[in-house]
Amino acid sequence: MNWEVIFRQESLALYGEGIVTTLWLLASSLAVGGVLAIVFALALTGPFVWLQRIVGAYTFVIRGTPLLIQVYLIYYGLGQFEWIQARWDNTWPWTHFKEPFFCALFAFSLNTAGYTAEMLAGAIRETSVGEIESAQAFGMSRFQVMLRIVLPSAMRRTLPAYSNEVVMMLHSTSLASAVPAMLDVTAAASRIYSDFYLPFEAYLAAAAIYLTCTFCLIGLFKLAERHFLVHLAARTH
Amino acid sequence: MSAYYSSILYGSLLTIAVSLAALAVSVVLGLLGAAAKLSGRTALVALATVYTTIIRGIPELVLMLLVFYGGSIGINTLLEMSGSGATLDINPFMAGVLTLGFIYGAYMTETFRGAILAIPRGQFEAAAAFGMGPVQIFLRITAPQMVRYALPGFTNNWLVLIKATALVSLIGLQEMTYLAKQASAATRSPFAFFLFTAGLFLLYTWASLVVLRKLHAHYSLGTRRGTL
Numbered sequence: 287m288n289w290e291v292i293f294r295q296e297s298l299a300l301y302g303e304g305i306v307t308t309l310w311l312l313a314s315s316l317a318v319g320g321v322l323a324i325v326f327a328l329a330l331t332g333p334f335v336w337l338q339r340i341v342g343a344y345t346f347v348i349r350g351t352p353l354l355i356q357v358y359l360i361y362y363g364l365g366q367f368e369w370i371q372a373r374w375d376n377t378w379p380w381t382h383f384k385e386p387f388f389c390a391l392f393a394f395s396l397n398t399a400g401y402t403a404e405m406l407a408g409a410i411r412e413t414s415v416g417e418i419e420s421a422q423a424f425g426m427s428r429f430q431v432m433l434r435i436v437l438p439s440a441m442r443r444t445l446p447a448y449s450n451e452v453v454m455m456l457h458s459t460s461l462a463s464a465v466p467a468m469l470d471v472t473a474a475a476s477r478i479y480s481d482f483y484l485p486f487e488a489y490l491a492a493a494a495i496y497l498t499c500t501f502c503l504i505g506l507f508k509l510a511e512r513h514f515l516v517h518l519a520a521r522t523h
Numbered sequence: 524m525s526a527y528y529s530s531i532l533y534g535s536l537l538t539i540a541v542s543l544a545a546l547a548v549s550v551v552l553g554l555l556g557a558a559a560k561l562s563g564r565t566a567l568v569a570l571a572t573v574y575t576t577i578i579r580g581i582p583e584l585v586l587m588l589l590v591f592y593g594g595s596i597g598i599n600t601l602l603e604m605s606g607s608g609a610t611l612d613i614n615p616f617m618a619g620v621l622t623l624g625f626i627y628g629a630y631m632t633e634t635f636r637g638a639i640l641a642i643p644r645g646q647f648e649a650a651a652a653f654g655m656g657p658v659q660i661f662l663r664i665t666a667p668q669m670v671r672y673a674l675p676g677f678t679n680n681w682l683v684l685i686k687a688t689a690l691v692s693l694i695g696l697q698e699m700t701y702l703a704k705q706a707s708a709a710t711r712s713p714f715a716f717f718l719f720t721a722g723l724f725l726l727y728t729w730a731s732l733v734v735l736r737k738l739h740a741h742y743s744l745g746t747r748r749g750t751l
Contacts (some may be wrong), residue, residue, distance in 0.1 A: 353686070354690060355703075363717050463584070475585070485588070
């Protein structure tokens with residue numbers, strides 16, 4: 287074991303850059319994916335059957351295929367279309383599809399949106415009848431019931447399942463290293479491995495970083511659950 | 524052009540082989556892990572807890588790279604130290620199967636533990652009172668019932684495992700994803716090849732879902748469900 291190489295300033299800087307990329311990728315894809323997920327969940331539970339079918343097919347495909355292939359489809363695949371090729375040099379927003387970070391972000395957001403939408407839709411369907419009825423008795427419109435009662439309650443109840451999804455997403459960001467020119471934690475480890483031929487040390491350090499991030503995320507979600515799910519906790523006297 | 528498609532189709536056999544072999548490893552590890560966690564012996568419980576906690580906190584890809592690149596160096600260093608001139612190469616298939624099996628073994632441990640806990644305790648006591656040994660209890664009482672409780676979690680783990688086999692392409696195993704990437708580099712239609720591969724994965728996950736649903740119905744025979 288040769289840990290000195292890992293703790294050299296250059297290596298630490300490389301890992302540091304990797305952590306920033308990984309966390310930034312995670313946060314931005316969760317943000318974009320979260321907004322999409324709410325829209326998709328509303329479509330899945332809404333009154334329009336055709337919309338349910340379309341979004342249902344979308345989540346089926348997203349959840350049934352590997353994320354790596356989704357990343358490849360967007361990063362390598364879109365270049366096949368001359369229509370996009372003609373635009374990605376100068377026409378916004380197509381210019382973004384030449385950037386590795388944007389492609390990874392795009393793929394990850396669409397992916398997490400598919401999984402989160404199904405979770406949220408499940409929670410929306412499970413909302414207790416009494417809550418909805420009393421909201422209607424107060425004279426709230428369909429829109430108001432959704433916005434004030436169902437969504438806030440469903441989002442809170444999704445929290446435990448969502449924490450799993452976030453941890454999965456953190457791990458999925460390691461696939462960004464499959465896209466050339468992306469320097470996340472895994473790619474940083476790969477670079478140190480190929481520079482010094484020290485696979486154990488390089489990847490173990492990456493594993494330790496991911497493990498720390500995972501525990502921090504789980505801890506944050508425990509705190510959030512304690513805050514947002516108080517009303518569902520077992521009563522103690 | 525069609526030669527590329529048929530090569531990807533052929534590569535799907537390797538995907539199926541990797542996933543099934545990894546599943547076998549993970550089920551064995553899962554059963555051992557669940558047994559350790561439920562054994563009540565401090566050392567075994569601690570060992571199993573460390574296993575499931577650490578494995579589930581690290582990305583599959585990092586573990587796979589660690590096993591593939593680190594494993595062969597580690598084993599060869601050990602062989603060198605023991606004085607034998609033999610060298611062992613970890614091939615991508617072995618690394619993929621072992622890593623995926625090891626990772627999903629941790630998830631299976633939790634699934635199986637929950638399934639065993641769902642069986643009423645009294646049944647084990649009754650079986651013990653009949654003079655059955657631990658093996659007999661497992662085969663006659665635990666196994667037939669835990670299948671039903673474990674199947675939903677098992678199905679989830681299996682679907683995630685199938686999708687994780689795509690990662691083995693990154694350490695050079697020539698399964699569908701790898702072949703699709705090669706085909707798309709050689710031709711000008713990457714989208715078509717990746718879409719075709721995605722379709723094959725979808726077919727595989729969908730077919731598994733159908734089979735496992737049948738299995739679940741079979742193992743749920745004779746159980747009553749309450750209706751609201």
